[in-house]
Amino acid sequence: MKIATWNCGGALRKKVEILQTLQADVYVVQECEKPDESQGNSSYGEFCANSIWVGDLHYKGLGIFAKAGISLGRKDWPDHSLKYFLAARINDTFDLVGMWAHRANSPTFGYIGQLWKYLQFHIDKMENVILAGDLNSNVRWDKWDRWWNHSDVVRELDEVNIISLYHLTRGVEQGKETESTFFLHRNTEKAYHIDYMFASRSIAERVKQLEIGDKHFWLQHSDHLPLCVEIN
Numbered sequence: 001m002k003i004a005t006w007n008c009g010g011a012l013r014k015k016v017e018i019l020q021t022l023q024a025d026v027y028v029v030q031e032c033e034k035p036d037e038s039q040g041n042s043s044y045g046e047f048c049a050n051s052i053w054v055g056d057l058h059y060k061g062l063g064i065f066a067k068a069g070i071s072l073g074r075k076d077w078p079d080h081s082l083k084y085f086l087a088a089r090i091n092d093t094f095d096l097v098g099m100w101a102h103r104a105n106s107p108t109f110g111y112i113g114q115l116w117k118y119l120q121f122h123i124d125k126m127e128n129v130i131l132a133g134d135l136n137s138n139v140r141w142d143k144w145d146r147w148w149n150h151s152d153v154v155r156e157l158d159e160v161n162i163i164s165l166y167h168l169t170r171g172v173e174q175g176k177e178t179e180s181t182f183f184l185h186r187n188t189e190k191a192y193h194i195d196y197m198f199a200s201r202s203i204a205e206r207v208k209q210l211e212i213g214d215k216h217f218w219l220q221h222s223d224h225l226p227l228c229v230e231i232n
Helices: 015-021 042-047 112-125 149-161 165-170
Strands: 001-006 025-032 052-057 060-066 073-074 085-090 093-099 130-133 162-165 195-200 207-214 228-231
Touching: 001 015, 001 093, 001 130, 001 195, 015 025, 015 042, 025 093, 025 130, 025 228, 052 073, 052 085, 060 085, 060 093, 085 112, 112 149, 149 162, 165 195, 165 207, 195 228
Parallel strands: 001 025, 093 130
Antiparallel strands: 001 228, 025 060, 052 060, 073 085, 085 093, 130 195, 162 195, 207 228
């Protein structure tokens, strides 16, 4: 199975055919419009036929989209108004949590703090799971006087045997990434690694390959590059 995550930068209905060149079985997409807002676009409507979505604005939310024939069901994991997390069951064999970490107008728990809070509610349920999405975070931005830094989130996940697939496959530490996933204002001089896939070790052991999209192609369509993982 191939899973891809991509912050499409909005207007997915105009980019769905481009996204499908990744040939993934399941897509986690940030900044996409609500599926029933396809506005007569047959390609987008077909793409959304097997999907779940969450968001406050109909034109910009978080969606999980699966190919026909793949069982995709929303899990009853409350989000507690955290932005944005979407838990699904795939083929009744593993769980997938789509993520798009927001500032969420929180004075203290913005971005990676949103995931830290989400984990406090649900980490005990996370077995045989993949977490995928845009976290707007990197260990390089840790603050010394905070207890929910990026490093703390990585450590909490590791304690329940959930690890970053990029860092596993590339053999690098958090903060030492050599490939970027986000380019501020599409400027190649302002490059950051803020998109991730984490997975239970039982799944990580079956990873065949991990790829990040070519910046020269994907930056024509978004300021993020897609991250794709193929699992045996």
